[in-house]
Amino acid sequence: MSSARRHEDSQPWGDPAVTEPLSDNTADVIVVGAGPAGSTTAYHLAKAGLDVLLLEKTEFPREKVCGDGLTPRAVKQLVAMGIDISEEAGWLRNKGLRIIGGGSRLQLDWPDLASYPNFGLVRKRDDFDEQLARQAQKAGARLFELCNVSGPIIDDRTGRITGVTAKLGDDKRPVTFHAPLVVAADGNSTRLSLAMGLHRREDRPMGVAVRTYFESPRHEDDYLESWLELWDRRGAQDRLLPGYGWIFGMGDGTSNVGLGVLNTSDSFKELDWREVLKAWCASMPEEWGYTPEHMTGPIRGAALPMAFNRQPHYTKGLLLVGDAGGMVNPFNGEGIAYAMESGQLAADVIVQAHARPTPATREIALQRYPRVLKDTYGGYYTLGRAFVKLIGNPKVMQIGAQRGLTHPLLMKFVLKLLANLTDPTGGDTMDRVINGLTKVAPKA
Template identity: 55%
Template sequence: MRADRRDDADVIVVGAGPAGSSAAHWCASAGLDVLLLEKAAFPRDKVCGDGLTPRAVAELARLGLHLDPEDGWIRNHGLRVVAGGRSWEVPWPDVTAYPGYGLARSRMTLDHRLAQHAQASGAKLLERTRVTGPLLDERTGRVVGVRAQDADRREVTYRAPVVVAADGVSSRFATALGIARRDDRPIGTAVRTYFRTATPSGTTVRHEDAWMESHLELWDGEPGRSALMPGYGWIFALGDGTANVGLGSVSSTPARQSAAGHDYRSMLARWIANAPEEWGFTPENQVGPVRGAALPMGFNRSPLYRDGALLVGDAAGMVSPFNGEGIAYALQAGRVAADAIAQARARTTDAGRERTLGTYADRMRAELGGYYTLGRAFVRVIEHPAVIRLGIRYGLPTPVVMKLAVKLLSDSYEPRGGDWSDRVIAALTRVVPAA
């Protein structure tokens, strides 16, 4: 597809997180020359729960990664839900579309592994290269590359006929193109830290937990006898002697989140302070600071494609409103974007290439738009505390409801066929508008 001898690559990918590394891998595997630009140096951290649902595992398997426990991947059986003084262990759905297990791995090593995989596929990775904006054709205004600062802070430009913006929630690249975040989409906030999970006797109790644990009630003190804080908490075992411990909250719009004005770091501290002693969540066992991040949800940036630039992952707001997961959709978006780019290269006219690149946005909306629409409705409902209380009291103890809820919340259902619950979810995603 490279038509200009001045081009440095067939495609430039901005950001080497899961979305960017996925796009780089798939583009390189299709025979394209790929330049993958990352502002930091690996290994580097990213605020996340570090949990991977079966949907994300399926994307990792497509990439060809080895997911053996001996290689640092810890498997989990499903979700443990804690609320109302009880807990329920719900296995991941048994469906043909996805494996029956989830994974956990810290983003410190996950992102590095994905970037290395993209390199092994043929992509050229430049670390400590901060992209400052798009390079535009003076005549057409089309994106023809990027402006950046290299590792020595020198101003440089890199040219390519297609750029994939995978530069995260703030996405300077998309903003510079005038693609702003939407204020009618949900926005989440997450804070987390890590703990060595050792008791005073030295026995670890949480880091090898086979279940991803979600707390639907966050008490500011003794459960049932103190204030109930907004949001939900999690404990994800990492298998290396530590656990990721955090909490999240979601609002239907950025304005509602701003109006709430919660101090999430303080909330996390109060929740952890009341954790059972045997969990080992003490100051001396804390590893690293509490860090927070915004979670852009439900396609909160559009269009997903414009004038040679494709938005993927957090840059496009692809976090699920149901569960706050973004990795599965980031990996998926990178794969779909690469397919559109590779197909565009085979077209013989500019108009044909442009139409083909535009299919990326069409495919992502067709595959995720209905599900995200349901997610936006879900967020509006759970903003009412009374609804949460009713769900905990009457919904969680009901196996049929729990089965449907886990499939819906984890987005792990049979898109075609399956049992009654799969057909219900699939039908709902088809009948709602994919906006």
């Protein structure tokens, strides 16, 4: 839980009049939350030589609600962190996506690109998150588990965050941590962001994911499976819901079965999504094993904050990464890749700012972070917001599912668009069309 200390070189980043005592609870940067966003941020900061505190409220291994399926975007980030992604190390590879809907079934391989690998991975989140956190530790980050951050420490004169208060260990003893920069990687609830006055934008889409695990003979499926039609059949008339179901083989005798639903439907608030999942599973072939007696854990749910639903992503010494900043892809509900990518982007900005000689020039560098995010994702997320509004209409969703899957070339384009898998320069015609659309779309 320790690393080589560099206090003799540490200097305050903000106002030179603001000083804190040097101790084991003082660092260059504090990262709150050791999920994919926080651990990736801490890893890249530590690799660059910064002193980093990584604060995790629970203890590893710990449960997280997720589909456990990783697209090539996430795989690229794992490779960049030096994670061993071999099958011998416990990773299950997948070749692509199998899409089911409208009475059709289409199997699409991940595209062959220069920018991303042509395979995805599957791994349970309790183990996945711990691997990232331990990798950050190996790079030099100081990880504190069972460290529940209760709020920011704010300088009364400048309004900047200068650290956090927390309760540490089983005995929940009060502690304070000090740093001139803090990264909020504390998920959708992000109490730290709220305490700094950053509230969720109501004009951005939200999703809900619910999932469970079943013992199943399909556990070694080498394609992620997406079902485009989710039906609510409880009333007098069937209703098609805005979202999709998934089945991911885990390679360990179980399948992760779940669904993601958007708040763009009138039925969003009135439905019990756990009951919808149960009904959907009951409609599956019995031999797949998605029945109550084969369920290996409870049904759990989580929110999916999408399309920059909390802004600004930097203010007064605080940077937002991952779910805290609403980074989930509105097209497909993918969050892990964007959590890790935003962590790397934030780390790059922080490292450059740290090299600046004065508080004023460091602040100029830090204020670049929101623009970096918008340049990277802004246009794409704008298209995604339009997409989720469109499929909120059940008729549009039904027509798309019934007719789209009969056109493999069209669906190849859709896969690239929804998974955000294109080569930024060069590439094929599909890449150029998608990249062109994201460039002209407003970067809000």
